[in-house]
Amino acid sequence: MANFPFRVARPLLHALDPERAHGATLWALRHGLAGARVAVDEPILATRVWSLEFSNPLGLAAGFDKDAEVMEAMLALGFGFVEAGTVTPEPQSGNPQPRLFRLDEDGGVINRLGFNSKGLAAFVIRLKKRRERGISRGIVGANVGKNRDVTDAAADYVKGVAAVCGLADYLVCNLSSPNTPGLRDLQGRAQIEEVIGRVLDARRAACVDGGRMPPLLVKVGPDLEESEIRDIAEVALASKIDGLIVGNTTLDRPSTLRSRHAQERGGLSGLPLLAKANTCLTEMYRFTGGRLPLIGCGGVASGTHAYAKIRAGASLVQLYSALVYHGPELIIRIKRELAERLRVDGFESVADAVGADTR
Numbered sequence: 001m002a003n004f005p006f007r008v009a010r011p012l013l014h015a016l017d018p019e020r021a022h023g024a025t026l027w028a029l030r031h032g033l034a035g036a037r038v039a040v041d042e043p044i045l046a047t048r049v050w051s052l053e054f055s056n057p058l059g060l061a062a063g064f065d066k067d068a069e070v071m072e073a074m075l076a077l078g079f080g081f082v083e084a085g086t087v088t089p090e091p092q093s094g095n096p097q098p099r100l101f102r103l104d105e106d107g108g109v110i111n112r113l114g115f116n117s118k119g120l121a122a123f124v125i126r127l128k129k130r131r132e133r134g135i136s137r138g139i140v141g142a143n144v145g146k147n148r149d150v151t152d153a154a155a156d157y158v159k160g161v162a163a164v165c166g167l168a169d170y171l172v173c174n175l176s177s178p179n180t181p182g183l184r185d186l187q188g189r190a191q192i193e194e195v196i197g198r199v200l201d202a203r204r205a206a207c208v209d210g211g212r213m214p215p216l217l218v219k220v221g222p223d224l225e226e227s228e229i230r231d232i233a234e235v236a237l238a239s240k241i242d243g244l245i246v247g248n249t250t251l252d253r254p255s256t257l258r259s260r261h262a263q264e265r266g267g268l269s270g271l272p273l274l275a276k277a278n279t280c281l282t283e284m285y286r287f288t289g290g291r292l293p294l295i296g297c298g299g300v301a302s303g304t305h306a307y308a309k310i311r312a313g314a315s316l317v318q319l320y321s322a323l324v325y326h327g328p329e330l331i332i333r334i335k336r337e338l339a340e341r342l343r344v345d346g347f348e349s350v351a352d353a354v355g356a357d358t359r
Helices: 006-014 018-030 071-076 120-132 153-164 183-187 189-206 226-239 271-288 303-312 321-326 329-344
Strands: 047-049 052-054 058-060 081-087 100-103 108-111 139-144 170-174 216-220 243-246 267-270 294-297 316-319
Touching (some): 018 071, 058 329, 081 120, 108 271, 108 321, 139 153, 153 189, 170 189, 189 226, 226 271, 243 271, 267 271, 271 303, 303 316, 303 329, 316 321
Parallel strands (some): 058 081, 058 316, 216 243, 243 294, 294 316
């Protein structure tokens, strides 16, 4: 693919409304106008989670490729895995625009997109085409959510999991976006128990032909009290789901924010989220006792940030917002810095460093 330097593209993209800029980026990726194939990852970055082989632990978080349109392009940029979605069963337009804001001075983003989605049907078609072409490079996850006005939330997650079960390498139920009314209430103990139970049943039913059951994860947010983190950890371990993603965007607004958009409604991501997300990750690792793989998400913009999440308990790490400011070159830089940090501290692999700060 042609490589269009981000240092050239950034002023053009940032002159556009953020949502238009994102659309332009997706168009360029679909047409091979951005990105390039990268060198083979260093062996020290390879890791094995859920019997899946990751060439490196750095993944693309959900939200960038909502409709599974550029999975291969993002893997070609050097991610070890990409997570498509969040997809809802039925198409929905999301919240009124404007609904996406750059916080340039803070390295952050605020969004109130509201699960805008083209729906499961189109999403499934793209995943099927990938399987039919026999594409095996990298790991692809599918992140599912609920439609805004549905009252039986678990039923929507069941639909999503059943539809993508045999088409993705791992599955995620997003229970923590702050932009769908009532969604984060599903993180309560009784609610999350119900959703997980019904989704696990749906996964088993979808694999009745003996096919491999993909790992099932739940994505939780950083705005949790210690008691809520403990409850989620206990439910996750008791239900035997396969992992958790910690975390999502935050409704908090740190006093250090300088951008004129700092008080826009919605979820805050990027650098201002890093400390809070890491605290939540550390607590979740403590309450799960290292018995459940965690994906650390929120605020990653350097190899140092990624390494901190791994040492806090993350087996894998995701990013998204930092790409807005640093472009695809950031992927290579983070992997190089991460490999250096692992070697300096005497670790032979990513897995050796997981939870090192809490042991």
